Amino acid sequence: MSNLVVNWWRSLQFNLALRRGSDRRAGEILGKIWNSGAKLSPLQKVYLEKLQAQETIQAQKQEIQALQHQYTQLSQKIQDYQELLDFLPPGIPTIFPNQQFLQQVRQDLNLQEIDEALVQCTGVDEVFNKFDRNLAQFCRDKVNQIKEPKKKKIFSTNYNRRY
Numbered sequence: 001m002s003n004l005v006v007n008w009w010r011s012l013q014f015n016l017a018l019r020r021g022s023d024r025r026a027g028e029i030l031g032k033i034w035n036s037g038a039k040l041s042p043l044q045k046v047y048l049e050k051l052q053a054q055e056t057i058q059a060q061k062q063e064i065q066a067l068q069h070q071y072t073q074l075s076q077k078i079q080d081y082q083e084l085l086d087f088l089p090p091g092i093p094t095i096f097p098n099q100q101f102l103q104q105v106r107q108d109l110n111l112q113e114i115d116e117a118l119v120q121c122t123g124v125d126e127v128f129n130k131f132d133r134n135l136a137q138f139c140r141d142k143v144n145q146i147k148e149p150k151k152k153k154i155f156s157t158n159y160n161r162r163y
Helices: 002-020 023-036 042-087 099-109 124-145 148-162
Strands: 111-115 118-121
Touching: 002 023, 002 042, 023 042, 099 111
Parallel strands: none
Antiparallel strands: 111 118
């Protein structure tokens, strides 16, 4: 019986708060009614839907502001890029990076962006060790292709030039 009286009293306070235009107070009372587990009146249901709609609108406004900010930044980057292209003399070809090549380099060198100004490269040894082996093998092959008297002449000439 006491719950019935308490809920009736809260409903009365809710209606009075709405009549006075006190949205904050009406919201507090509606929260108490909701938490008590009482069945909401049609007016309270409509007011609850209104509050939920206001929250949704507020979230969408924030999202719109964030997207507008992002749009402004991208527009500025495009404008800067266009100014850079306009600065180049006509007839000079513009080079655009191949995204697949860049991705392959990132993957092979194991590039990791630590922050905006720092990139860590942990795969460089694997790539350059292979390069060094191939270069050394190439040099050995080329040296072995040279005839013996010519080798002596080339190496003795290079040795004398250095020292």
